[in-house]
Amino acid sequence: MTRGALAPxxxxxxxxxxxxxxxxxPIAVPTITLEGNANGAPHSDVNAYADKFTxxxxxxxxxxxIGHNLPxxxxxxxxxxxxxxxSY
Numbered sequence: 001m002t003r004g005a006l007a008p009x010x011x012x013x014x015x016x017x018x019x020x021x022x023x024x025x026p027i028a029v030p031t032i033t034l035e036g037n038a039n040g041a042p043h044s045d046v047n048a049y050a051d052k053f054t055x056x057x058x059x060x061x062x063x064x065x066i067g068h069n070l071p072x073x074x075x076x077x078x079x080x081x082x083x084x085x086x087s088y
Contacts, residue, residue, distance in 0.1 A: 026054040030088030032081040033059045036066030036073060056088040 031053050033046070046059045062070060062077045071078045 024052060027052055027057075028055045030056045030085050032057075032085045034070050034074075034078065034081055035059070035061050036068060036070055037061055037063050038065045039068050041068045 035043075035046070050057065050059065060077070060081065062074045064074070066074045066077075
């Protein structure tokens with residue numbers, strides 16, 4: 001099953017091949033983003049993308065030396081975020 005089979009395409013999104021970065025579309029679904037406090041992977045500051053979320057949104061930093069693989073390194077925090085976003 002492809003990802004496209006799970007949800008209808010976004011209206012007004014040009015799905016043709018483009019050069020450069022893909023277009024940025026607003027994310028309207030409730031979202032919680034997570035980041036480990038010891039994440040060494042290159043990433044943007046949360047303030048650089050927070051305005052892309054038009055639905056209810058929150059960002060959580062998971063303390064305790066947590067790196068990039070939150071489902072494995074911080075299962076409790078990861079599961080809590082899934083449960084919490086379901087109540088948004």
